[in-house]
Amino acid sequence: MLNIKSLSYHYKPKRNILWNINSDLQPGNIYGLLGLNGEGKTTFLKLIVGMLLPKDGTIEYNGHLSIERCPEYLNDVYFLPDYSKLPDLGIEQFGKLYGAFYSKYDHQQFLDCIKEFSIPTENKLKALSLGQHRKVHLSFALACNSAVLLMDEPTNGLDIPSKAIFRKLLSKYINENRIFLIATHQIRDIDALLDHLLIMKNGSLVLDKNIYQLSNQFKISKSPSDAENALYVQDDLAGPFYLVKNNSGEEAKLDIEFLFNAFTNNPKPIEL
Numbered sequence: 194m195l196n197i198k199s200l201s202y203h204y205k206p207k208r209n210i211l212w213n214i215n216s217d218l219q220p221g222n223i224y225g226l227l228g229l230n231g232e233g234k235t236t237f238l239k240l241i242v243g244m245l246l247p248k249d250g251t252i253e254y255n256g257h258l259s260i261e262r263c264p265e266y267l268n269d270v271y272f273l274p275d276y277s278k279l280p281d282l283g284i285e286q287f288g289k290l291y292g293a294f295y296s297k298y299d300h301q302q303f304l305d306c307i308k309e310f311s312i313p314t315e316n317k318l319k320a321l322s323l324g325q326h327r328k329v330h331l332s333f334a335l336a337c338n339s340a341v342l343l344m345d346e347p348t349n350g351l352d353i354p355s356k357a358i359f360r361k362l363l364s365k366y367i368n369e370n371r372i373f374l375i376a377t378h379q380i381r382d383i384d385a386l387l388d389h390l391l392i393m394k395n396g397s398l399v400l401d402k403n404i405y406q407l408s409n410q411f412k413i414s415k416s417p418s419d420a421e422n423a424l425y426v427q428d429d430l431a432g433p434f435y436l437v438k439n440n441s442g443e444e445a446k447l448d449i450e451f452l453f454n455a456f457t458n459n460p461k462p463i464e465l
């Protein structure tokens with residue numbers, strides 16, 4: 194379990210970016226991390242991987258704290274940033290050289306991912322387009338087999354078919370020992386795969402909940418009879434949509450973009 198306790202961070206004193214964040218991320222789950230621009234998602238991921246150190250609170254995985262920056266922790270947590278700038282090497286050479294830093298790196302898995310993305314492995318990295326570069330980086334990130342894989346806008350630069358391949362690879366390589374945490378604005382690229390939703394607002398988590406629980410708790414309705422009890426109303430071209438309590442006892446189909454709007458736009462906090 195990745196355990197985050199009372200985590201706070203600021204770049205400049207008196208301007209908190211993250212404030213008293215608490216969360217326990219469980220293996221076997223794909224987490225979606227959502228928030229408006231500048232809410233602190235990248236900062237949060239950098240804190241988890243240990244590139245930034247908490248001003249307050251702790252981040253712990255498997256008995257090790259992020260601030261220790263010990264080999265065991267760094268081997269278990271891989272961070273894919275929102276841009277990919279890989280060294281000027283051949284693809285195979287890159288995998289072998291950098292994979293050596295990760296004890297669970299699987300070179301064949303790296304090559305399999307590259308093949309899925311239809312990139313010839315004999316290529317040099319500098320000869321690749323932006324999107325192809327990203328695919329190599331994604332393949333490497335997955336093949337490191339770190340217990341915690343943090344991805345910042347992983348689908349940046351991917352074309353539409355490649356996004357489907359990325360989804361296929363995520364579902365292939367998630368397992369009961371791994372946590373995938375994905376910060377994205379492109380929620381439609383991954384929404385079907387998410388097990389758990391984290392939504393950030395004003396430096397805090399306003400939602401930290403399993404999707405299954407959410408779909409038992411809430412539903413989205415178009416029925417005017419639900420207007421009165423709506424927790425949130427969103428007007429769009431097809432008319433108003435209401436977020437209401439789900440009392441049906443059945444799982445509702447939720448739209449994550451709608452939920453995001455409900456938890457970030459609503460003047461009143463939505464009770465969970």
Ligand SMILES: Nc1ncnc2c1ncn2[C@@H]1O[C@H](COP(=O)(O)OP(=O)(O)OP(=O)(O)O)[C@@H](O)[C@H]1O
Pocket residue numbers: 204205210228229230231232233234235236237
């Ligand atoms: N190195 C830095 N020095 C000072 N302030 C920073 C630094 N990096 C980020 N910030 C500020 O911290 C806040 C959070 O930034 P961060 O990049 O974590 O947000 P984000 O949620 O990832 O944003 P986006 O969705 O736009 O990528 C922003 O107000 C940003 O201006």
